[in-house]
Amino acid sequence: MILGPPGAGKGTQAVRLARRWHIPHISTGAILREAIKEGTPLGLQVKAILDSGGLVDDALITRIVCERLEKPDASSGFLLDGYPRTVPQARALDTFMDGRGPLVVAEIVLDDAEVLRRLAARMVCSECGRNSQDDRAVASCHDCGGRLVPRTDDAEEVVRKRLEVYHQQTAPLVEYYEARPTFRRVDGDRLVDDVTEALVRAIEEVT
Numbered sequence: 038m039i040l041g042p043p044g045a046g047k048g049t050q051a052v053r054l055a056r057r058w059h060i061p062h063i064s065t066g067a068i069l070r071e072a073i074k075e076g077t078p079l080g081l082q083v084k085a086i087l088d089s090g091g092l093v094d095d096a097l098i099t100r101i102v103c104e105r106l107e108k109p110d111a112s113s114g115f116l117l118d119g120y121p122r123t124v125p126q127a128r129a130l131d132t133f134m135d136g137r138g139p140l141v142v143a144e145i146v147l148d149d150a151e152v153l154r155r156l157a158a159r160m161v162c163s164e165c166g167r168n169s170q171d172d173r174a175v176a177s178c179h180d181c182g183g184r185l186v187p188r189t190d191d192a193e194e195v196v197r198k199r200l201e202v203y204h205q206q207t208a209p210l211v212e213y214y215e216a217r218p219t220f221r222r223v224d225g226d227r228l229v230d231d232v233t234e235a236l237v238r239a240i241e242e243v244t
């Protein structure tokens with residue numbers, strides 16, 4: 038499982054690690070969208086809750102994630118991204134993992150100032166929507182040549198709010214996991230490849 042603030046490259050790292058070990062990358066957002074699209078009983082339940090403006094509670098999210106983890110492609114490992122978000126979810130995951138091998142928790146650490154700096158530099162193509170982490174000196178999209186503009190959800194106030202929510206949610210989780218021998222912290226303030234290498238080393242050390 039990977040934890041990390043917005044801008045730490047968690048998504049990119051998750052994709053790389055999943056590919057490296059041929060395990061599914063299980064992101065909660067993607068599972069929810071998939072369940073809704075497939076119209077499974079759980080999906081319909083989630084859709085009804087979201088349509089009415091409600092929040093999907095711990096128990097329901099856990100059922101959906103565990104249902105996904107029981108599929109055959111996850112039998113020899115998986116990478117969780119976006120779950121658990123709360124301590125009750127973490128406890129439920131422990132129950133699920135009982136007898137299934139170690140749960141490795143890797144936290145990518147990046148201080149708030151660096152998160153703000155990175156997100157302020159994040160641009161998006163006004164034509165095709167491709168994200169660009171390049172600095173502002175690059176004016177056009179690699180893919181289509183469209184004009185790059187700052188991502189609107191990366192406005193400083195929004196980012197500060199997201200960071201606040203992240204710290205509030207994550208601090209209890211880190212507290213829940215950090216005493217375990219399978220908990221690892223990795224410095225995210227490095228090149229993407231170096232972060233990948235550090236994650237691989239940290240995870241291989243404990244599996």
Ligand SMILES: [Zn+2]
Nearest residue numbers: 162165178181
């Ligand atoms: Zn483009």
